[in-house]
Amino acid sequence: MSTVQSQSPYHFLIRRVHSLLGLLPIGVFLTFHLLLNLTARSGPAAYDRVIETMRHFPGIIVVELVVIFIPITLHAVYGAWVVYTGQSNVLRYGYARNWFYILQRISGLYTVIFILVHVSALRFGQANFAALQHFVANPWGLAFYAVGIVLAVFHFMNGLWAFAITWGLTIGPRSQKIWSYVCGFLFVVMSVVGLADLSAFLR
Numbered sequence: 241m242s243t244v245q246s247q248s249p250y251h252f253l254i255r256r257v258h259s260l261l262g263l264l265p266i267g268v269f270l271t272f273h274l275l276l277n278l279t280a281r282s283g284p285a286a287y288d289r290v291i292e293t294m295r296h297f298p299g300i301i302v303v304e305l306v307v308i309f310i311p312i313t314l315h316a317v318y319g320a321w322v323v324y325t326g327q328s329n330v331l332r333y334g335y336a337r338n339w340f341y342i343l344q345r346i347s348g349l350y351t352v353i354f355i356l357v358h359v360s361a362l363r364f365g366q367a368n369f370a371a372l373q374h375f376v377a378n379p380w381g382l383a384f385y386a387v388g389i390v391l392a393v394f395h396f397m398n399g400l401w402a403f404a405i406t407w408g409l410t411i412g413p414r415s416q417k418i419w420s421y422v423c424g425f426l427f428v429v430m431s432v433v434g435l436a437d438l439s440a441f442l443r
């Protein structure tokens with residue numbers, strides 16, 4: 241079992257970069273994305289207007305590459321390696337958090353599939369209200385999206401709990417417990433926002 245102390249400086253740095261990318265920019269983007277999608281609740285015209293505005297934003301492709309695609313790819317590739325090699329971090333996951341440890345990995349893997357389907361269908365296909373509405377009209381499509389949103393949010397919030405330990409922000413058991421309540425609360429809020437986005441397409 242590898243611990244932070246036994247890792248080479250090089251490996252230690254990679255883990256730090258992986259951790260940082262999870263919050264900045266990926267986690268911040270996920271939050272922004274879920275909040276922006278609330279415009280779907282105002283109807284197809286409002287939603288499609290926002291999408292069109294973003295698509296024609298000057299330099300959008302560079303912003304997408306630097307802020308979204310490259311960080312997610314790097315985080316996902318190293319994350320998949322962590323899952324494959326079964327690395328664990330005893331500093332982050334004690335016995336009681338074993339389920340969270342496993343769920344963090346399952347949610348990471350599901351998120352890879354979810355992002356690939358979501359991006360290929362919407363970013364490279366037709367990106368508008370009608371396309372998403374069509375996708376989630378199928379019960380399997382709806383379930384795929386609902387599970388994807390909740391698991392991505394879980395991954396982010398459970399990751400945020402671990403992140404605070406990685407960066408020495410929550411050192412003792414008391415601060416870790418308080419932080420777990422905060423992350424749990426944020427998980428509920430963000431899941432509700434995400435599912436509210438999704439429900440807008442069920443009309």
Ligand code: HEM
Nearest residue numbers: 259262263267316319320348349352396399400402403406
């Ligand atoms: C919505 C996209 C994602 C967000 C917001 C996100 C965010 C995070 C955060 C904040 C952490 C905690 C970092 C730390 O422990 O200090 C983390 C850890 C992790 N992520 Fe992600 N992530 C995302 C996608 C993915 C994907 C696609 C994978 C691919 C398998 C993945 C695999 C992992 C793994 C395995 C860990 C745990 C690393 C460890 O325990 O050492 N993540 N993620």
